[in-house]
Amino acid sequence: MSGDVRVCFVGDSFVAGVGDPLLLGWAGRLGQRAVADGVQLTAYNLGVRRQTSADVLSRFGAECEQRLLAGTDARVVVSFGVNDTTHENGGPRVDPEGSAVNLTKLLEQAAAQAWQVLMVAPPPISDAEQNARTAELDERFAEICASAEVPYIQVHQALLGSEVWMREVRDGDGAHPGAAGYDVLAALVLPHWREWLSR
Amino acid sequence: MSGDVRVCFVGDSFVAGVGDPLLLGWAGRLGQRAVADGVQLTAYNLGVRRQTSADVLSRFGAECEQRLLAGTDARVVVSFGVNDTTHENGGPRVDPEGSAVNLTKLLEQAAAQAWQVLMVAPPPISDAEQNARTAELDERFAEICASAEVPYIQVHQALLGSEVWMREVRDGDGAHPGAAGYDVLAALVLPHWREWLSR
Numbered sequence: 210m211s212g213d214v215r216v217c218f219v220g221d222s223f224v225a226g227v228g229d230p231l232l233l234g235w236a237g238r239l240g241q242r243a244v245a246d247g248v249q250l251t252a253y254n255l256g257v258r259r260q261t262s263a264d265v266l267s268r269f270g271a272e273c274e275q276r277l278l279a280g281t282d283a284r285v286v287v288s289f290g291v292n293d294t295t296h297e298n299g300g301p302r303v304d305p306e307g308s309a310v311n312l313t314k315l316l317e318q319a320a321a322q323a324w325q326v327l328m329v330a331p332p333p334i335s336d337a338e339q340n341a342r343t344a345e346l347d348e349r350f351a352e353i354c355a356s357a358e359v360p361y362i363q364v365h366q367a368l369l370g371s372e373v374w375m376r377e378v379r380d381g382d383g384a385h386p387g388a389a390g391y392d393v394l395a396a397l398v399l400p401h402w403r404e405w406l407s408r
Numbered sequence: 409m410s411g412d413v414r415v416c417f418v419g420d421s422f423v424a425g426v427g428d429p430l431l432l433g434w435a436g437r438l439g440q441r442a443v444a445d446g447v448q449l450t451a452y453n454l455g456v457r458r459q460t461s462a463d464v465l466s467r468f469g470a471e472c473e474q475r476l477l478a479g480t481d482a483r484v485v486v487s488f489g490v491n492d493t494t495h496e497n498g499g500p501r502v503d504p505e506g507s508a509v510n511l512t513k514l515l516e517q518a519a520a521q522a523w524q525v526l527m528v529a530p531p532p533i534s535d536a537e538q539n540a541r542t543a544e545l546d547e548r549f550a551e552i553c554a555s556a557e558v559p560y561i562q563v564h565q566a567l568l569g570s571e572v573w574m575r576e577v578r579d580g581d582g583a584h585p586g587a588a589g590y591d592v593l594a595a596l597v598l599p600h601w602r603e604w605l606s607r
Contacts, residue, residue, distance in 0.1 A: 225452070232432070232439045232451055240431045252431055253424070254453060257475055268474055275467055276456055 211282045214406065216240070217253045217273045220265060220288040223332055223394075224256025228377075228385030235329075236286065238395035239402050248406055261292045261303045262311035270318050277324060284406075285324045287315065290331030290350065291384070294342040301342065309349050316357045327405045328354050329398055330365045333375070334384040340369065360405055364397045412480045413605065415439070416452045416472045419464060419487040422531055422593075423455025427576075427584030434528075435485065437594035438601045447605055460491045460502045461510035469517050476523060483605075484523045486514065489530030489549065490583070493541040500541065508548050515556045526604045527553050528597055529564045532574070533583040539568065559604055563596045 218224050218236040226234020233241070240252040253276045257264070265287075277283035293303035303311070312328075319326045330347045333340040347365045354361035368374045371393050377386035386394075417423050417435040425433020432440070439451040452475045456463070464486075476482035492502035502510070511527075518525045529546045532539040546564045553560035567573045570592050576585035585592075 225450070227450060230440070230443045232436050232443065237431050241429070244429045244431065251424070251426060251457060253456070257452070258450060259477070260474075264474075268470075271467075272471060275459075275463075278458070 211280060212249050213251075213280075214243075214248055214282045214284065215251045215253070215277050216284045216286060217255050217276055218286045218288075219255045219269055219273065221256055221260050221290075221292055222258040222385060223291065224288050225254060225258060226256070226391060227258060228381050229388050229391050231388050233388075233391065235391045235395040235398060238391060239286075239398060242395075242399060243402070243406060246403065256288075259292060260289065262289050262308045262315075263303055264292075265289050266311045266315050269315055270322075273319075273322075273324065277322070283322070283324050284326070285319055286327045286329065286402075288329040288331065290346050291334060291339075291343055294331075294339050294346055296339070305342075305346055305349060308346055309353060312350060312353050313357075316353070316359060320357070325405070325408070326357075326359045327402065328359055328361045329394075330361065330363050332394065333365060333369045333378075335375070335379045336383070360401060362398050362401050364394060367397055368394065410479060410481045411448050412450075413442075413447055413483065414450045414452070414476050414480045415483045415485060416454050416475055417485045417487075418454045418468055418472065420455055420459050420489075420491055421457040421584060422490065423485075423487050424453060424457060425455070425590060426457060427580050428587050428590050430587055432587075432590065434590045434594040434597060437590060438485075438597060441594075441598060442601070442605060445602065455487075458491060459488065461488050461507045461514075462502055463491075464488050465510045465514050468514055469521075472518075472521075472523065476521070482521070482523050483525070484518055485526045485528065485601075487528040487530065489545050490533060490538075490542055493530075493538050493545055495538070504541075504545055504548060507545055508552060511549060511552050512556075515552070515558060519556070524604070524607070525556075525558045526601065527558055527560045529560065529562050531593065532564060532568045532577075534574070534578045535582070539564075559600060561597050561600050563593060566596055567593065
């Protein structure tokens with residue numbers, strides 16, 4: 210295993226860290242911790258606002274191939290789903306079956322490239338009905354990742370119970386927290402991130 | 409002009425911020441300053457290690473199109489060149505004529521999409537001969553940007569004279585500085601970045 214670790218963080222606006230005045234998000238915070246731990250890390254943030262699982266799948270392979278060179282310890286952290294469960298025109302932007310297929314395909318593509326994957330659950334926002342749909346998707350994603358032997362970090366329920374996360378989302382744009390909320394999410398993922406990087 | 413500003417930072421490892429333990433680089437530092445100034449900014453970092461002007465041109469359009477939605481104030485900050493002037497197999501990875509053509513094409517593509525562009529010069533590293541080649545390219549890039557009416561920030565000479573930048577590069581991997589070096593570069597670009605964002 211090369212000590213030259215390259216990680217693409219792929220997903221939606223939460224991955225991109227929208228709402229964080231430090232422009233780090235949870236991905237940047239995890240990266241900083243890894244560097245402090247002595248990991249020789251190159252991190253690429255490929256989170257894009259408004260993107261569903263279908264949008265992410267459509268660009269995932271091409272964008273990661275540009276960044277994950279042969280001979281490096283090539284890894285991908287994935288997180289999406291909240292844009293899938295957003296209702297537009299009377300239904301979700303991507304239905305749960307579609308989300309499941311998209312995740313399955315993405316994991317297959319990553320496996321074919323020998324990229325190790327870690328997945329982080331879609332977080333809650335300030336819309337209880339949508340959160341219920343996202344929580345169902347969360348369960349489905351957990352099963353798919355278990356089948357693929359990919360670690361899946363179920364942060365959704367913990368964030369629903371986080372006063373900091375829910376308050377910052379409510380006080381923000383209704384979906385994204387600020388710096389303290391991203392601190393909370395990063396702290397939830399941190400032990401899993403460390404364990405995964407040590408493999 | 410929409411107040412919803414979306415900026416893609418496109419280029420090489422210096423854009424990605426390689427060497428910075430904070431994982432911000434000069435791009436992240438400029439983004440933080442804009443947010444502090446009250447700009448409603450979404451920043452996407454599309455710097456990739458080892459990439460030449462040819463590599464950047466090959467993915468520039470597709471990656472920016474994913475991120476620069478219609479109806480937003482869509483902008484691109486570009487910086488590359490040091491990988492072009494790196495010698496491999498007895499010559500530069502991209503010769504100056506090729507670099508010039510690649511930049512010209514990139515600016516044409518951006519103009520066709522109505523994306524405003526700001527360009528930052530390729531910085532010096534710890535190899536004087538390569539720096540001389542990069543300085544020549546810097547002059548050429550400045551002319552091309554002037555013709556295209558794109559602001560070009562000539563940081564190369566200033567960084568050659570920066571004790572902090574040159575020391576961190578030398579003490580690092582020979583090419584990339586640490587946090588303090590990126591502070592210096594960001595400070596050089598900051599007034600131009602602010603002026604450009606206000607247009």
